[in-house]
Amino acid sequence: MEEPQQSSTEAGFALRRLVPPPALCGFLLLLALIFTGAYAVGASVGPVAPDMQRSGTSDDGTGGTDGGGMDMEHGGGG
Template structure:
């Protein structure tokens, strides 16, 4: 049986086979855009509560974030070993 010479594939077909579908690329682009816009809006709005502060690197002081330095032991009924 004689071999029939195959025609070489066009250059675009080989490269296109390894690329993700166009719909997936569009979805990922839309997702990145939505996250970027939501981040920008959140940054412009600022903190959600008056006493909230970012993680400033204070090293975990155990305070409640409002400057009072309170902890769970300061709450009524939260003492260690109080049986009742």
């Protein structure tokens, strides 16, 4: 009669070992809610700077260079 109790205890221990702690589940849920809320607010507000372009493109034909400094993509200025 002792074996069924022991096997159910072992199964319960194994199940408890696989389930993450409730604090971790709560933290992950809170994190997901914060990210969802931030995404919703960002989507409703729209782009921050709609006229901003990448630094590599320019409409005035200069090639998008900013004047001085070294070209960091190709190993510097030497």
